[in-house]
Amino acid sequence: MGLDQDQFLYLLQAGRLAAMFNYLANPTRFLKIQAAVQPWLAALTVAVLGYGLYLGLFVAPPDYQQGETVRIMFIHVPASSLALGLYVFMAFAHAIGFIFRHPLAEVAAKSAAPIGAVLTLISLVTGSLWGKPMWGAWWVWDARLTSMFVLFLLYLGYIAVWQAVDEPHRAARIAGIVALVGVINVPIIKFSVEWWNTLHQPASLLRKGGPAVDPAILTPLLWNMAGFALLAATLLFMSMRAEVLARRVRQMEMAQVGRAG
């Protein structure tokens, strides 16, 4: 059976990807790479997020209707989109853990959960602060607020499962089921609450015909989104390191108990 050149190149590419995937499957190697990358990533985070916040809080013009309160957006929007993105990331990591038994996938998912939960909380709190002057209430049962709140509950349930199950491998499997069931439900919940009630403005960044936001606002927003994403990546790597080390400590303790008994 002959392969033409395209097929050959495709296979080669796939092989390379798989090799990289396997290369990172070694926790010791991960710790080494993480230690090397961490300071640079942290520095980049500080730079991008700092610049983004400076642009958002001082340079961007106030909105003609909303005044200075519009600046809440530069925290609110990146936090919200990242909160949702991290949940999907978590479920994706668990799927990889189930399919390939990648040893770091579940560590990544577990580490992503508290970051995502805090971002969801930030999104809820800033949204509430923004809602008070705009809608006249701290909380309204609007579709997007409700789905964010439900996302927060999904995060809490997921974290609680990790807390409740002692043995890490068992906890990983069960938490994976929770995350995958949750991610199937995220679109259903979103659709259902929109059906139920909507007051929030529709999506204005990702839509047909380009963003409906003025460049003076859009540029700082994009900087902030990049900054938040970098921040999440930095925290994720740090948290993953802690988790890998915690598992080693646990193994050593088990070995010690085994020797003693």
Next chain:
Amino acid sequence: MSVFFSLLWRDVLLAFRAGGGIGTAFGFFLTVIVLLPIGIGPDQALLQRIAPGALWIALLMSVLLSADRIYTADYEDGSLEVMALGPAPLEVAALAKALAHWLTSGLPLAIAAPLLGFLLNLDVALAPRLAASMLIGSVALSMLAALGAAITVGLRKGGLLISLLILPLYIPLMIFGVSASTGGMSGPDISSSSFLVLTAIVLVAVVTSPIASAAALRAHMR
């Protein structure tokens, strides 16, 4: 197949004979329905407006109340391991147990709800719709309750965790269930399309819940 039916029959019998199953769910349902008018006042018009939603809340909570019992006893006395080792896949056992839970909690409550609804001055014209949407929707309530029970079986604080895990999954059912029962409080009548979406969610739950439950049970018994 015979394994499926014998498991189903066993669980239904257990629910009847061991007590605490249907009776508790009914008692809880009735308590919510009776306490509600006392709490918010006997205004007939207000009660009529909130009746479908209140009945759905009562149904949901009654189903949730009995959820953590689905697997606990079988896990503790080892029957679950026999099921896992038995001739049928664990998924079949999970489906049978979820369905038995529906037969002994969701189904009787869905039948009784329109009748008890008269305590809340439920609009008679809405009663058939309410019964139909509850009958279908409660299948998914039981499927998801069984999934939550499978995830939390054998855990400390399992009962607390199960509500936290299941509540987000119940929200779409609640929304479409109430919408299918009322036809929308204002605006155009969307009850039939809501009913179709509700049915779709039920079908998804019937397929996914046994698979996910069996996976969770296997992880617990490893």
